[in-house]
Amino acid sequence: MRKISFILISTIIAFSFLLSACGSAATAAPASTTAPVATEVSGPTAAPTAAPLSGNISISGAFALYPMMTVWAADFTKLNPNVQFDVQGGGAGKGMTDTLSGAVDIGMISRKITSAEEGKGAFWVAVTKDAVFPVVSAQNPVAADIIAKGISQDAFNKIFITGEYKTWGDVVGKPSVKDLIHVYTRSDSAGSADTWAQFCGGKVQADILTAAIGVNGEPALVDTVSKDPLGISYSNLNSVFDATSGKLVAGALVPPIDANKNGTADPDEYFQTKADAVSAVASGKYPSPPSRFEYLATKGKPTGLTLAFINWILTDGQQYLDAAGYVPLTPDQQSESLAKLK
Numbered sequence: 194m195r196k197i198s199f200i201l202i203s204t205i206i207a208f209s210f211l212l213s214a215c216g217s218a219a220t221a222a223p224a225s226t227t228a229p230v231a232t233e234v235s236g237p238t239a240a241p242t243a244a245p246l247s248g249n250i251s252i253s254g255a256f257a258l259y260p261m262m263t264v265w266a267a268d269f270t271k272l273n274p275n276v277q278f279d280v281q282g283g284g285a286g287k288g289m290t291d292t293l294s295g296a297v298d299i300g301m302i303s304r305k306i307t308s309a310e311e312g313k314g315a316f317w318v319a320v321t322k323d324a325v326f327p328v329v330s331a332q333n334p335v336a337a338d339i340i341a342k343g344i345s346q347d348a349f350n351k352i353f354i355t356g357e358y359k360t361w362g363d364v365v366g367k368p369s370v371k372d373l374i375h376v377y378t379r380s381d382s383a384g385s386a387d388t389w390a391q392f393c394g395g396k397v398q399a400d401i402l403t404a405a406i407g408v409n410g411e412p413a414l415v416d417t418v419s420k421d422p423l424g425i426s427y428s429n430l431n432s433v434f435d436a437t438s439g440k441l442v443a444g445a446l447v448p449p450i451d452a453n454k455n456g457t458a459d460p461d462e463y464f465q466t467k468a469d470a471v472s473a474v475a476s477g478k479y480p481s482p483p484s485r486f487e488y489l490a491t492k493g494k495p496t497g498l499t500l501a502f503i504n505w506i507l508t509d510g511q512q513y514l515d516a517a518g519y520v521p522l523t524p525d526q527q528s529e530s531l532a533k534l535k
Contacts, residue, residue, distance in 0.1 A: 247275035248498045254288020254301030255384050256411035257323060257429040258487045260436065261517050262301060265510050269502060276498065282410070286382020289315065292490050298499045300490040303384025303429070310490075317490040318530040320506050322520040323430045324474045324484035325388045326464070328415060331446040332422040334372050338365040343451035343458035346480075350394045352376060352425065356402050361423065377418050377426035380407025384485075389427040392482040419444030427483070430474070431518050434467035439518075441465060452480050467518050475520045487519075500534065507531050 252262060259282040266278040283291075285303045292300030293313050306317045327349065333339065348364055351357040352374060362370030378401045379386045386398035394400075408414040411432045418424040419442060435442055447465075449458035461478055464470040473479040495503055507522070507530050514521045522530065 245275060246273040246498060246501060249277045249279070250299065250499060250502055251279045251297040252299045252301060253281040253283050253291045253297045254299075254490075255285040255303035255487065256282045256432065257285075257303040257385060258301040258321075260431050261321065261487075261514065261519050264513050264517055265502075265506055268510070268513065269505060276502075284379070284381045284410070285384035285387075289490060292492055295492060298491065299495075299503070302488040302490050303485065304387040305485075306488060306490060314492050315490050316492070316494050317488045318503065318507070318533050319486040319522065319526060320489050320503075320530065321487045321511075321514050321522065322474060322484065323487060323518075324470070324479055324481075325385045325392070325427050325429060326433050326470065326483070327389075327425065327448045327450065328418050328428050328433055329425045329446050329448055330419055330422045331441075331444055333361065333446065334422060335361045335365045335367065335370060336446060338367070339446070339448045339458075340463065341458060342366075342456060343449035343462055345451045345454055346392065349392070349450075353378075353389070353393045353401050353405070354396055356404065372423055375421055375424045376402050376405040377408055377414060377421075377424055378402070378405040379411075379414060380409045383411075385411065385427060385429050388482050388485050392480065415442055415445060430467070430470055434470065434518065436518070439467040450480060471515075471518055471520060495534070504531070504534060507534075 250266075252266075259280070262280050266280055270276055270278065285301070288297075288300035288302055289306075289310055291297040293310070293315060302317065306315055327344065329336070329339065342365060344364060348358060352364065353376060358364055359374060360370060361372045361374055362368050364374070379398070383398065386401060390396040390398055390401050408417050408426075411429055414426055415428045415432050418426045418428075425448075433442060433445060433447055434440065441447065447463075447470075449463040451458060452462060453459070461473065464473065470479070474484045489503055489506070491499060491503075507527055511521045511527065521527075
């Protein structure tokens with residue numbers, strides 16, 4: 194009897210739940226016409242959820258790209274707090290050597306990548322554009338003549354490559370000026386040196402005057418020339434101009450390049466601010482070379498975190514270039530680099 198009562202009670206309870214459910218369904222509101230909130234769906238058509246980026250990226254190379262890379266690394270880390278960077282300068286030669294040896298994930302290269310390097314596995318994409326500028330001391334004994342007349346490409350060849358011009362009087366056409374020219378160059382393998390040598394006569398760094406005084410690293414080179422009234426060299430745009438003020442580094446003067454060979458330094462050939470220099474490079478008014486692309490190189494096509502970072506540089510990362518004194522890629526150049534990564 195007790196067993197039958199238990200079964201009867203259970204049946205009544207179950208029947209009550211069923212009626213309740215039917216009543217709820219009968220009084221439910223009509224379906225909304227707005228789009229539903231997306232939820233995770235299983236199966237072959239489900240969109241994958243990207244895992245948070247994490248890991249370490251090591252980078253070395255060109256001083257020309259080093260300031261920009263520190264900006265990129267900092268902003269990428271803000272978006273991806275679990276990604277850590279180790280960014281070092283050292284010159285384009287060191288960047289390529291470190292990349293090919295596997296010592297770093299990415300090399301910063303401020304010159305064209307050679308076929309020999311490609312044969313060893315170097316993969317590269319252009320990420321921005323800047324330029325190399327001549328530099329002398331503001332205390333140069335013929336500074337006024339240089340500013341007024343500029344220096345021609347042929348004259349730079351005779352200063353840096355052949356050594357035919359030995360005095361500052363030779364440079365400005367004043368035989369009475371006997372002050373000797375002190376030529377400085379990079380002692381380490383540098384993209385700026387290759388670019389400048391190419392401008393001076395289609396040469397490479399090794400062709401720069403053997404009597405030139407070697408200085409290691411971009412900052413030291415600019416500082417040395419600025420303090421020597423008879424000195425002359427070349428340097429990256431962001432080393433010649435101060436990052437904070439946008440003016441020339443104290444003691445430095447950028448000689449106008451007399452590109453049109455008219456014997457006069459035209460207003461668009463003489464630069465005293467970073468903004469003017471960047472504008473000339475971006476518009477193509479500044480000669481190429483010494484304007485040039487900046488590249489990132491990896492050992493083989495990049496994958497994983499390294500690929501994600503380079504893709505970001507070529508898309509969202511381009512917005513930071515103007516403020517840092519670099520020239521963004523054009524849409525076509527940007528598309529070309531992105532397509533190469535696929």
